Amino acid sequence: MNLRALEQVVRLREREQDRVGAVLAEQERTRQRFVASIERLGGLLDEAGASGAAPTASPRLSPALASNRGAYKLSVLDLADRHRHALAEHESRMDQTRLALHEAFRRREAVAQLHGRRVDEGERALQVAERKRTDDIAQTVWMRGRA
Numbered sequence: 001m002n003l004r005a006l007e008q009v010v011r012l013r014e015r016e017q018d019r020v021g022a023v024l025a026e027q028e029r030t031r032q033r034f035v036a037s038i039e040r041l042g043g044l045l046d047e048a049g050a051s052g053a054a055p056t057a058s059p060r061l062s063p064a065l066a067s068n069r070g071a072y073k074l075s076v077l078d079l080a081d082r083h084r085h086a087l088a089e090h091e092s093r094m095d096q097t098r099l100a101l102h103e104a105f106r107r108r109e110a111v112a113q114l115h116g117r118r119v120d121e122g123e124r125a126l127q128v129a130e131r132k133r134t135d136d137i138a139q140t141v142w143m144r145g146r147a
Contacts, residue, residue: 003122009115024101028094034086034087035087038083042080045076045077
């Protein structure tokens, strides 16, 4: 593979790594939204208080209101549980994306190292050719001096 082709492959691998990194960043933002939502739901549960307890403003809670508060708390608990489950699944997908990012980095690094070795080989070949040319000139000058 020539150097230009290797450079192009390195750029493609960098783009792949950037793309996977962007996907991971978006997944992290989604994870943060899940966490914030779960925290807000916990706050709603705290604000609702105990389903049978009387609020501080009124001494007794009617049975209908207590039942309504209980149903509300069950709904919020259920929603929070579904969010926690979705968060766990999302974090599992994030782990897979992290592995893909690591693999993309590894592939890019392997191609970049190959490109670096080829560049070094080319530079060494140029140096060898330059030394040979210099040696040939020196030999020619020396041979002319002897004649």
